[in-house]
Amino acid sequence: AQTIHQWPVAEIKAVGSPLSLGCTIKGKSSPNLYWYWQATGGTLQQLFYSITVGQVESVVQLNLSASRPKDDQFILSTEKLLLSHSGFYLCAWSLGQGGEVFFGKGTRLTVV
């Protein structure tokens, strides 16, 4: 069965510090991968998507970057956190057009 694992579960980081969030999908090859950010209050914003390893497209940057170093891994990062980066980060996967889209359990980020 396919599983999606996000790490870490939660982070408290200082403004100006770097950040790296990760997501791994097991049990499916060549999935579409997505990063979402959910602000306090609930609105979901898509940040990035990736159709294949090594290729990432930005939807909204928010001073973040993403990479897909392996077929089953998606990384979200920044060198300098802002207070506005606080929120809930969700990784998701699908098998492409027509398939369901499943979400990981998320990482709750607090920037202080």
Place this chain on the structure above:
Amino acid sequence: GEQVEQRPPHLSVREGDSAVITCTYTDPNSYYFFWYKQEPGASLQLLMKVFSSTEINEGQGFTVLLNKKDKRLSLNLTAAHPGDSAAYFCAVPNTGYQNFYFGKGTSLTVIP
């Protein structure tokens, strides 16, 4: 791109009553639609994927109706119970499944 409007933002019903959440979208070529449930502090759980060819979709304790003419998607929870209290989101992907457009969510409270 696609625009998705979700109403109402907040909904409170008594246990046993029905609850209706509606999304309207703008792209007449949209073919797939999704409803997600998010419990407090948790990730998004897929409730149902809907194809544009199916107007009535039955789930466990809920029905999803699609009106293509009016570009309206509705989630109808029949006989709501306290366990249905959560945020609900509709989502509409673009044709290539690169971008998913989410409604702003509906916070549902079911009063015992």
